[in-house]
Structures are given as C-alpha cells and as structure tokens.
Amino acid sequence: MKKNWWKEAVVYQIYPRSFKDSNGDGIGDIRGIIEKIDYICELGVDVVWLNPVYKSPNVDNGYDISDYLSVMQDFGTMEDLDELIVKLHKKGIKIILDLVLNHTSDKHPWFLQSRQSVDNPYRNYYVWRDRPNNWRSLFEGPAWTYDEQTGQYYLHIFAKEQPDLNWEHKPLREELYNMVNFWLDKGIDGFRLDAISLISKHPDFPDAEETGWDGLGNGTRYFMNGPRLHTYLRELYDRCFDGRDIMTVGECAGVPAEEIINIVGQSRKELNMVFYMDHMFVDISDDGYRFGRPYPRQWSWKELFSIIKQWNSAIAPDGWLSFYLGNHDFPRCVSRFGNDGEFLRESATMLAAFLLTMPGTIYIYQGDEIGMSNARFSDIEDYRDIESINYYKQVKEKGGDLYAAMEELKNKSRDNARTPMQWTAGKNAGFTEGKPWINLNPSYKDINVAMQKGNPLSVLENYRRLIALRKRHKNPLVYGRLIEISCEDGFIHYAREYEGDRLDIILNPSDKKIAFDLNYSSVLYNNYEQSELPSFLSPYQALILQ
Ligand code: GLC
Numbered sequence: 001m002k003k004n005w006w007k008e009a010v011v012y013q014i015y016p017r018s019f020k021d022s023n024g025d026g027i028g029d030i031r032g033i034i035e036k037i038d039y040i041c042e043l044g045v046d047v048v049w050l051n052p053v054y055k056s057p058n059v060d061n062g063y064d065i066s067d068y069l070s071v072m073q074d075f076g077t078m079e080d081l082d083e084l085i086v087k088l089h090k091k092g093i094k095i096i097l098d099l100v101l102n103h104t105s106d107k108h109p110w111f112l113q114s115r116q117s118v119d120n121p122y123r124n125y126y127v128w129r130d131r132p133n134n135w136r137s138l139f140e141g142p143a144w145t146y147d148e149q150t151g152q153y154y155l156h157i158f159a160k161e162q163p164d165l166n167w168e169h170k171p172l173r174e175e176l177y178n179m180v181n182f183w184l185d186k187g188i189d190g191f192r193l194d195a196i197s198l199i200s201k202h203p204d205f206p207d208a209e210e211t212g213w214d215g216l217g218n219g220t221r222y223f224m225n226g227p228r229l230h231t232y233l234r235e236l237y238d239r240c241f242d243g244r245d246i247m248t249v250g251e252c253a254g255v256p257a258e259e260i261i262n263i264v265g266q267s268r269k270e271l272n273m274v275f276y277m278d279h280m281f282v283d284i285s286d287d288g289y290r291f292g293r294p295y296p297r298q299w300s301w302k303e304l305f306s307i308i309k310q311w312n313s314a315i316a317p318d319g320w321l322s323f324y325l326g327n328h329d330f331p332r333c334v335s336r337f338g339n340d341g342e343f344l345r346e347s348a349t350m351l352a353a354f355l356l357t358m359p360g361t362i363y364i365y366q367g368d369e370i371g372m373s374n375a376r377f378s379d380i381e382d383y384r385d386i387e388s389i390n391y392y393k394q395v396k397e398k399g400g401d402l403y404a405a406m407e408e409l410k411n412k413s414r415d416n417a418r419t420p421m422q423w424t425a426g427k428n429a430g431f432t433e434g435k436p437w438i439n440l441n442p443s444y445k446d447i448n449v450a451m452q453k454g455n456p457l458s459v460l461e462n463y464r465r466l467i468a469l470r471k472r473h474k475n476p477l478v479y480g481r482l483i484e485i486s487c488e489d490g491f492i493h494y495a496r497e498y499e500g501d502r503l504d505i506i507l508n509p510s511d512k513k514i515a516f517d518l519n520y521s522s523v524l525y526n527n528y529e530q531s532e533l534p535s536f537l538s539p540y541q542a543l544i545l546q
C-alpha cells in the first residue's frame with residue numbers, strides 16, 4: 001500500500017458560520033477562524049476542511065453559490081481567506097475547500113441568464129424540460145420548478161434556489177475547470193467535492209416507479225451515480241488535479257460499495273477518497289431520505305460494524321476511504337451513537353476512540369471534540385435549515401401530524417449540529433458579542449472548551465490523546481488491516497494490524513457493566529482513570545491495548 005500524507009491525515013471540519021464570530025454580527029467568519037488557529041493546532045490535526053465560503057444568498061448556508069470566485073461578505077474578504085491559508089500553512093496545517101459542482105444558486109449570473117430565454121447562450125448550463133417527472137427533491141417537494149418567463153421547468157435535486165448544472169454541456173464544464181484551477185493555483189491543498197455523485201443524470205429522466213406520502217417518488221437511482229459520472233470525474237482530474245499534490249474527497253451518496261473502487265482506485269485517476277454514508281443513515285432510514293420515516297430505525301453496532309467492513313473490503317487493492325461520525329448534515333454523534341445524558345463524557349470519548357482507530361482518513365466535526373450534543377429545538381421558529389423548514393411546511397400543507405414532525409426535527413435536523421461552537425461558559429459561549437444567527441445549545445454552560453482544556457478526563461483532552469496516539473501508531477492505525485474479533489451483545493473487540501504490529505481496541509457501547517478478562521501487556525489508552533486493566537468494563541469504556 002502506497003503511503004501518502006492525505007491517508008495519514010486527521011481532518012478538522014469547520015462550519016464557518018458557527019465557529020467564531022470576530023465582529024459581533026452574530027455570524028462566524030474567517031477572522032474568527034484565524035483567532036482560533038492555536039486551538040486547531042493544539043488539537044494535533046493536519047488538515048482543515050472549510051464548508052463553503054463563496055458568495056451566496058445563503059438559502060442553504062453557502063451551498064447555493066452565486067459567485068465561485070469571491071468570498072461571502074458575512075465571512076470576510078478574499079484577503080482574509082488568503083491570510084488564513086498562509087497562517088495555517090505556517091503552522092503546518094493544510095486547508096481544503098468545499099467544491100459545489102452539482103448546482104449553483106438561482107442568483108448566479110449563469111442562471112439569471114439561463115432563465116431569460118430558450119436561446120440564451122447560458123440556457124444549457126442548466127437542465128430545462130417542458131414537463132417535470134415525479135422526482136422528490138432531496139430537500140422535500142418536487143425536484144422541478146416551473147419558470148414562467150420561458151414556460152419550462154428546471155431541475156433542482158436540492159432546494160428550488162439551487163438549480164442543477166448541466167454537465168452534459170461542455171462550455172459549462174470548461175468554466176468549472178477554470179474556476180477549480182483558480183483555487184488550486186492559490187495554493188489550497190484540495191477539495192471536498194459536494195454531492196459529486198449527482199453530476200451525471202440518467203439521460204431520459206425516467207419517473208420513479210413508486211410514489212410516497214407526498215405523491216412524489218424516490219428518483220435517486222436515476223440522478224445519483226449516473227452513466228457519465230466516471231467520464232466527468234476523470235476529465236476533472238485531467239484538467240485540474242493531475243500533477244498536483246492535493247487531496248480530494250467526494251461526497252458520494254448513491255454509489256454502492258461494490259462500485260466505489262471505480263472512483264477511488266489509484267489507476268482510475270478520479271478521486272483520492274470518498275465519504276460513504278451508509279453508516280450515517282443506520283438509525284435514520286433505509287432509502288437515504290431523512291424525514292417522514294419512523295425514528296429511530298432499529299440498528300445495532302453489529303450492523304454498523306458490518307457496513308464499515310463492507311466498505312473497507314470494497315476498496316481493495318489500492319483504493320482509499322474516509323471515516324467520520326458527524327458533520328454539518330447529521331445530528332450530533334454523541335446523541336445518536338452514545339448517551340448524551342448520564343454518560344456524555346464516557347460515550348463521547350468512547351466514540352472518539354472508535355473514530356480514531358478506524359481505517360481511512362479521519363474527519364472530526366467541530367464541537368464533537370468537546371462532546372456537543374443535539375440542540376433539539378422545540379419551536380419551529382428556532383430552526384434555520386432549509387431542509388427542516390421545508391419538511392415542516394410540507395407536513396403542514398398536507399395536513400399531517402405536526403407534533404410528530406417536530407419530534408423528527410429534534411432528532412434528525414441538521415441544525416442539531418449547526419449551533420455555535422461552545423468556547424466558554426460566558427456570554428453566548430464566547431462565540432459572539434452579538435446575537436447569534438442560530439440559538440446556542442443551552443448545554444454550553446457545562447460543555448465548553450475553557451472548562452475542558454487541561455482536564456485529562458475531558459472529551460477534549462481525550463481527543464488530543466487519541467489523535468496523538470494515531471500518529472504514533474500510524475502503521476497499524478492508518479495502514480493496518482481491520483480485524484473483527486467480536487461484535488456481540490454490546491461488547492466490541494477489533495484489532496488493527498500491520499506486519500505484526502497490532503493494536504486491540506475494546507469498546508463497551510452500552511450503559512451496563514460488562515465482564516472482561518483479557519490480558520495485555522500494555523494499556524495505550526483508557527477513557528477511565530485506572531492504573532491497571534479492570535476486571536469489568538464500565539459503561540462506554542474504551543481501551544486500546546497492545
Ligand atoms: C451536501 C452538503 C449539504 C448541502 C447539499 C446541497 O450534501 O453537505 O450541506 O445542503 O450538499 O449542496
């Protein structure tokens with residue numbers, strides 16, 4: 001297996017809107033990130049991934065780009081971004097940006113032109129049809145919107161303010177490649193490619209076979225993993241990535257594990273790695289849609305573990321993957337896979353041990369390193385996320401059960417992971433001097449960086465130890481095989497092994513005590529304070545043994 005810096009990297013994901021506000025307008029910004037570089041550095045991470053910072057009307061918090069070549073005013077200026085890149089690099093930290101190539105904002109000049117007339121030179125930059133099909137948008141409601149000006153419908157797999165780009169059209173692809181090269185020439189270290197598995201659609205746009213509660217159908221098999229996906233990825237590689245020492249990670253919903261090697265296999269020259277999502281839907285749904293499904297879906301650690309094994313065996317012999325337990329699109333990991341009440345510290349640190357002993361490039365989402373939990377807002381007015389708000393509106397329009405809808409939002413809304421970073425127990429958790437754009441999670445009084453810093457038992461210090469441990473033992477932990485030993489009754493035991501160098505990891509993902517009588521020469525990590533190996537495992541205990 002070829003060794004690369006991006007395989008060994010631990011990536012810290014920053015959601016700029018919620019990280020740190022430097023000017024009191026209640027919105028996190030680039031200067032705020034600059035203020036916190038030491039914090040990022042002390043964590044021991046290698047790479048920062050920034051969610052989109054381009055100019056945007058913010059219908060989907062920056063994932064609706066109206067100008068790829070300038071920085072969103074809320075976040076600062078291009079000079080601020082340049083300064084952030086230089087300052088991170090000085091500390092030896094790399095930076096990757098979020099590349100949204102599947103769609104733009106409906107305020108992008110290309111779309112403003114495109115909707116003008118059927119013979120506008122930009123018409124084919126987007127997907128226009130006389131008649132819509134029955135696809136449901138991933139953000140609820142139909143995936144097509146009628147535009148009066150020209151009497152046709154345009155496609156938007158996400159919100160109606162996010163029209164899909166038409167990759168079939170060569171001039172559009174050329175513009176995108178130029179833009180990608182502009183950013184790479186600036187010296188950034190790579191990209192996370194948003195919704196990249198959606199860029200090629202089935203040429204006939206067939207209706208989905210079955211329709212659901214809203215009269216719409218799941219068209220994912222027709223708009224994900226389409227027939228020209230590999231052609232386009234390869235072209236993107238040839239035109240932009242080839243010859244550069246960068247990392248690329250694609251968000252690849254809808255590409256089955258059996259096919260993933262065709263994207264990440266080294267000889268394919270497409271992407272370095274992907275984010276797979278099956279494990280992130282384990283408690284949410286069977287079909288990739290988030291809402292309108294009973295929660296929680298029954299799941300087990302055995303199932304979660306078998307998903308991980310399946311994906312890891314699918315990338316043989318020379319592909320690579322990433323691994324993560326949270327990001328800006330999912331509720332907080334400690335609330336889903338741990339216990340965010342009585343055992344918050346224990347379960348958050350156990351999840352950290354799990355995360356940082358998995359194969360693949362590891363991604364940590366801001367706030368998880370201090371054990372931030374779901375905000376569970378109970379008033380629809382407190383929600384900001386377009387997906388959540390759209391869902392609530394749909395239920396309301398259709399006369400559905402609004403109480404049940406609110407319960408779903410509390411558990412599944414993306415806003416759970418988007419509340420401001422909790423720096424201190426003081427005003428607004430030290431996030432802003434002003435009024436935050438989204439409410440804080442009231443937990444900040446007990447869960448914050450200031451209280452955890454220097455306390456060896458804290459979630460934060462455990463993350464630091466584990467990141468350092470992953471670096472020290474990178475042969476087994478980064479490059480080693482994943483060996484499942486037991487995944488029964490809540491007792492999880494697996495090993496990572498590389499040419500005889502082996503670590504064993506033992507987790508108790510439950511709030512019960514479990515008998516334990518294995519012998520090891522040394523304990524490299526324990527999330528409880530114990531000088532010797534215990535004879536039973538405490539709730540959410542995690543051990544790394546040699
Ligand atoms: C990706 C992003 C998500 C965004 C969507 C549309 O899934 O991670 O936040 O809403 O794409 O761009």
Ligand code: CA
Binds near residue numbers: 022023027074
């Ligand atoms: Ca600000």
